[in-house]
Amino acid sequence: MLSYYFKLAWLSLRKTPLLSVLMVSTIALGIAAAMVTYTVSYMMTKDPLPAKSDRLFTVQLSSWGPDQPYLMVDGQEEIPAMVSYRDVRGLKAAAKAKQETAIGLFKIMSRAEEQNRRDAQMRMIRTTHNDFFSMFQVPFLYGNAWSEQDDSSGNPVVVITKALNDELFGGANSVGRHIVLGESLMQIVGVMDDWFPIPRFYYLSSQAYQDPEALFVPLEYQINQQIFSHNDVTWSCWQDVEDVDFSVFIASDCIWLFYWAELESAEDRADYMDFINAYVDEQKSAGRFARENLSRLFTIDEYLRWAEVLSNENDMAVWLAFAFLLACLLNCMSLMMTKFYGKGSEIGLRRAVGASRNDICWQFLCEAFLIGILGGVLGLIFAQLGLQLIQQIFTYLNVTIMQMDLKIMLMTLILSVVTSVLFGLWPIYRAAQIQPSSQLKSL
Structure with missing residues (x-):
């Protein structure tokens, strides 16, 4: 059944390409800004000798x-x-x-x-x-x-x-x-x-x-x-x-x-x-x-x-970057609300032929998941470009500071998916409350 929901979600994204691109790009920009800042801060403040740093x-x-x-x-x-x-x-x-x-x-x-x-x-x-x-x-x-x-x-x-x-x-x-x-x-x-x-x-x-x-x-x-x-x-x-x-x-x-x-x-x-x-x-x-x-x-x-190599300024930069991510997610949530409400007639028709509210919720959850995955992949590409740009500007810094490891890459994808689903819950809930009778009258 889950594969059917993902198929419906993918078809839904393809039916509204401009809105889908906007949602994916919005998440990608927020994720890229947050993870570029986090990567640089993490690499600059990590323990250089964890096996013996306390000795x-x-x-x-x-x-x-x-x-x-x-x-x-x-x-x-x-x-x-x-x-x-x-x-x-x-x-x-x-x-x-x-x-x-x-x-x-x-x-x-x-x-x-x-x-x-x-x-x-x-x-x-x-x-x-x-x-x-x-x-x-x-x-x-x-x-x-x-x-x-x-x-x-x-x-x-x-x-x-x-x-x-x-x-x-x-x-x-x-x-x-x-x-x-x-x-x-x-x-x-x-x-x-x-x-x-x-x-x-x-x-x-x-x-x-x-x-x-x-x-x-x-x-x-x-x-x-x-x-x-x-x-x-x-x-x-x-x-x-x-x-x-x-x-x-x-x-x-x-x-x-x-x-x-x-x-x-x-x-x-x-x-x-x-x-x-x-x-x-x-x-x-x-x-x-x-x-x-x-x-x-x-x-x-x-x-x-x-020696003030590690300072609160790094933490402040990370917080500001994640604040920008929050703003992007709120914009994405607004776009999801617009899209899901625009599918009111389709929701009414599916409810009329037997689909439950849970079925509607699962379909849109899968769509939010796909948006998160696509946003995460695009965000990784943007982040790599951003890190390369920083490397070109700050040529005197060691290049390893501007490199994501596998752990940070996985964290980027997970963060994108989780935030996309979380910020999609309210639009999904509102869409599931649509009454089929009111929508069928307009068909």
Whole structure:
């Protein structure tokens, strides 16, 4: 019987093509606007490492000197998000976490060994420890991370991204080959597979939606080579060290590195915080850290919210988009009312030959269902076009933000069908109340 109702519903849509197209298009526009906004918001705010996000912490120390200008937030002095190289050495040496890594950056000309010097490009180089790759679940296409020996000695080794490997080596296994950074010959030990943590939580919040850097090298390599891009990376000092020797710079209290620690479990947070407080007290005794101890640990989510990467503005945009969807659905309901009432004579005739009110309701429910399905499919097409347009406008954002996964696609179709049926209930109810006698008189 249900197939018969769907056949009647399809014939009804074909009899009124203009009205049917208007209803389908109205739902499609509302669904597309809502799901484009939801997709971008969802991709921008999802947990980038759900398997361990409650066990990863970024360390922030109260390391400002006595002459550093106060930065007040909500009536309380703010502390830096980054730490100094001195503190990286101290925290690493204590080895209180399961895994830990510092994260820095520098800028330099780079090329494949086989390329000419004129083909070299200026690139940002990520400096870190080998724990970075396992801590942040970086997949490898070829090879793996560098060794502990490479870490401690600062050997000239490099891990590159799949995109750079495709660009320089045509996608072939490049492990063992070389890349030139400045004047240094770096051996490739690993090629990362596709890896785009969104948001990119481990460094500056301003870079949260950009692609990862193409090259990763040991932090100690940067120290050994005395490379620091004063004009290209974020750093801060309460002492004037702009023109001093590099060895003086890294021995100072200048902050320029992020520090992340992975603990065995989320419950170990308090113990690790006790260690941080003890470390701060030790530094105070040594004449450093002159301010009040406001040091803290942030989980990934806490850091992103503190850095205002995740904000209420995303939620507001989603609400506004769904308000537009509501307006579209109300318009569609009005069009359904017009259409179903326009079929009064047909309803009267069907009732006269034995059709019950339930039969009429089922026919129109099937029609509302078909409108929802068609609106959902068309809405998906509109949404994909909208996401591609956003991608063209915001070219600096990672493309994965503007991509619907299967879950969101299914959600789009279900939302379209459910809302179409729900907003069709009132027109269906009104149509089922039509009296056959009053309609037959007009035939």
